Amino acid sequence: MAGTWNVTKIPDQTGKRVVITGSNSGIGYEAARVLADRGAQVILAVRNLxxxxxxARRIRAEVSGAQVEIxxxxxxxxDSVQSFADAYQSKWDTLxxxxxxxxxxxPPHRQTKDGFELQFGTNHLGHFALTGRLINTLLSTPSARIVVVSSAAHNMGTIxxxxxxxxxxxxxxxAYGQSKLANLLFAYELQRRLEQIGADVKCIACHPGFAATNLTAAGMGLGKSWLGKGIGGFANVFAQSASMGALPTLYAATxxxxxxxxxxxxxxxxxxxSMRGYPGVVSSNQRSMDQEVAKRLWVVSEELTDVRFTALD
Structure with missing residues (x-):
């Protein structure tokens, strides 16, 4: 299925509605631009309006008739996650x-508003809560998909x-590796739970390889000197483009x-x-396949976020 799969292989997305978190730059932006070009209505879910x-202005300039909202x-x-879900569901009943x-x-050691380590709280718990808040809408949409973006860095993570x-x-x-391992454990466990109730929803995980995005430069440079920022920028010189890095996400989504x-x-x-190249089905490590750890992480995540996927029980 892989070969040289690229955006020309994406089926028409007219009539579909897509939410992409972190879509104002990098891989998220590239995925949003391509999906808008294929006819989807794309909601850019972003922290910085x-x-x-x-x-959104750039996408509309590149894609005639693009349907893009912020x-x-x-x-x-x-609280922001809940507000987003409530606002989304007040406007639309499908996703x-x-x-x-x-x-x-x-980044340096920092915490989210709710007191979680920043990477675990943002990369895993924030997305866990968002998916849980939107799960009923996804379940009511024929052939819906959930894409969870992880990283090869899951290999250096333990829970x-x-x-x-x-x-x-x-x-x-x-800590970054733990958050990316948590992404995979969540994605696989969510797919198992969807299958158990016979849901018409698929969950697929992906990773971009080594891609040149502001995640590298900004993340490594957060709260650091010019040297830390320079290392991140230097790394980007050897990475593939953000458009190539977005292909696994687009493949998983379409x-x-x-x-x-x-x-x-x-x-x-x-x-x-590989860390470069065209997308296909790849393998993750054995820790990501541990169903007992995945179940425990699920329960802990529900307790920490106060979000429960009752529709999957």
């Missing part, structure tokens, strides 16, 4: 594709239930042959995992 409006969403604030894309990478907030001995890259539960990422011509 000025940047969101600028992203809605405020701060994944580091569970064809939810792309959980936004993230932060390797430390005794220190999820990294109050003891914060290590920024290990490829008709996917069944749900797959992990999509760049592949080599032989179909093996």
């Amino acid at each position: 000025d940047r969101g409006n600028e992203a 809605m405020p969403l701060d994944l580091a604030d569970l 064809d594709i939810l792309i959980n894309n936004a993230g932060i990478m390797a 430390d239930f005794d220190n999820l907030n990294w109050a003891d001995g914060y290590r920024r890259w290990r 490829e008709p042959r996917l069944q749900g539960g797959e992990y999509i990422g760049p592949t080599t011509r032989g179909g093996k995992n």
